[in-house]
Amino acid sequence: MKRILQAASVLALSAGVFGSANVMAQDGAPSAEAHAPIRNIVLVHGAWVDGSGWKPVYDxxxxxGYHVTMVQEPLTSLDADVAATKRVLxxxxxxxxxxxxxxxGSVITEAGVHPNVAGLVYVAAHAPNVGEDEGALGKKTPSFLAKQTDAVEKTTDGYxxxxxxxxxKDFAADLPLRQATFESRxxxxxxxxxxxxxxxAAAWTTKPSWGIVAGGDKIINPDLExxxxERAHSHVTVIPGASHSVYESKPQQVAAVIEDAAKHAVQ
Known part of the structure; x- marks a missing residue:
């Protein structure tokens, strides 16, 4: 009988120790859920194109397993494009x-101050600071496009x-010609x-960022990217030879950077 009572005491003590250890593990370490990647992704297109170009990355x-939404900007003003992005956010x-x-990139830099935004990803993109504009910064580090005459056309009402x-050849040199021609039209x-x-506003000054340099970009100078x-202290990925349409021509690599951001941005 004495031995039975001793055994019961040992079992009770063991249960208490293991139970305490379990509680300590739960209290002392973040749960798996706390480390779960961010599931929401919002994709913002650039000038002259629309959100459909994101489809390879979206797929x-x-x-x-990510929840992905494309913003369709009106491209009528920076304010309107930022408002369209915040509406989706x-x-x-x-x-x-x-x-x-x-x-x-300019749009997300300003819209990224939205409280739902945990991190930014720049894909062959501009990232000005407060008071700066991409046009002036582009003149300091001109692209191949900027050195051409009559490559950018303008309507009588300023579009x-x-x-x-x-x-x-300038925007989408690594896409099939038929696809690039359709996009041009x-x-x-x-x-x-x-x-x-x-x-x-400049969200990259307060939020983590990731940046993709398109090595063969003719629209934005890769050195400017x-x-x-570097100024934003972004996590940088260089895709050698990629055109400005890198999000269409190299979707696997672009998606990998976005997923890395989703896994490591602070929630």
């Missing part, structure tokens, strides 16, 4: 990774588009003022 991200149900391509004759005319409007990302 990868949704297959991997309002609909997200929690922390979100905000991704911008090209001029879309721009890329000359369809140069669009395939489906451009969204973009107000010239969007390129020269100074930013009133590097400069932006």
């Amino acid at each position: 990868i991200l949704t297959r991997d 309002d609909l997200q149900n929690g922390p979100t990774i905000l991704v911008g391509h090209s001029y879309g 721009t588009y890329l000359n369809p004759a140069v669009f395939p 489906s451009q969204i005319l973009t107000a010239a003022q969007v390129f020269t409007t100074p930013l009133s 590097r400069w932006y990302y």
